[in-house]
Amino acid sequence: MMSARERVEAVLMGKRADQVPFTVYECMIPQCEVERRLRNEGLCIVQRLSVFGTEMPDVIETVYQYRDHGVAKVRHDYRTPVGDLYSVDIPVEMDAPSRSTMWHEERLFKQPEDYRALEFMIRNRVHRSDYGPCLKAQSLAGNDVIVRAGIGYEPLQEIIISLMGLEAFALEWATNRDGLLRLYRALQEDRRKIYPIVAASPARHANYGGNVVAEVVGPQRFEQYLLPDYQECAEVMHKHGKLVGTHLDANNRAIASRVAALDLDYIEAFTPAPDSDMSVAEALAAWPDKVLWINFPSSVHLQPYAAIKEATLEILRQALTGERLIVGITEDVPNDHWQKSYTAISEALQSDGHLPLR
Secondary structure, three states: OOOHHHHHHHHHOOOOOOEOOEEEEHHHOOOOHHHHHHHHHOEEEEEEEOOEEEEOOOOEEEEEEEEEOOEEEEEEEEEEOOEEEEEEEEEEEOOOOOOEEEEEEEOOOOOHHHHHHHHHHHHOOEEEEOOHHHHHHHHHOOOOEEEEEEOOOOHHHHHHHHHHOHHHHHHHHHHOHHHHHHHHHHHHHHHHHHHHHHHOOOOOEEEEEEOOOHHHHHHHHHHHHOHHHHHHHHHHHHHOOOEEEEEOOOOOHHHHHHHHOOOOOEEEEEOOOOOOOOOHHHHHHHOOOOEEEEEOOHHHHHOOHHHHHHHHHHHHHHOOOOOOEEEEEOOOOOOOOHHHHHHHHHHHHHHHOEOOOO
């Protein structure tokens, strides 16, 4: 009988596991009696760790924590030789196990004059390997924990999500595309420094960005400004015998043919219908050479136990032999639902997740 980690590793490597694996992010399940039982049944914890550190030697960063009309906020000020920038975030506690997040109230980019300072900051980044936390986690982890490295967002996605936000990105794409693309090329060069560090790390697999909104990016931009970066990263990772995937958790039908062309090993966090526009069966058919590491559809967590179990069984039916499927939890589940939902999923996998012998 395989361990929880061995199942995940086997499926990722294109080998045969004895059962469809079940995984959850480390921050989405608190330590308790139900957690221990689920791990004993085969649940694998995905421990996400960085394997590199980043510095900007010629940029002065100052962080302020304060309250604005009772609302806790965090401000980051950056002083560069060519201009100053700042961002403001709001920490938010979430109704989910051990979870909090940051809402971006103000991003770094606010006006075209900010391009110079942003580009300087990006080109000033120095990345260094930091393998200690990964090695320690691997040495301490048991047979039900798998360690994953991260590369960060793709260049275009960092611009959209982190630096500008959707509205500013759309305006800049329409009115100042040359400036935006200079930023994109600077980020491409920056990522090329990270790929070999992650590839040489002790981690056996890594995620590269994701959170792509197909309705925003569109098929043509995906092919021109995302596909080449995925390919370049995958080439470096594969040379070191490492696996790489991306976190595509939104609608994917519009970009499905482009995703099929990627040399990625797995598509992580794929969220099937009813929460997206593709089913498990459609995704497996569209991407025949990739492992589908799904996010169990979030809306189903709120349903009764029997409905959650049936939804899991339907996913297994769509996966046919199940050899390229991992069932994961990558989105927050409310505190008063996770124990019911995770248990129902585990029970379904125990009863019908065993892979048939060849």
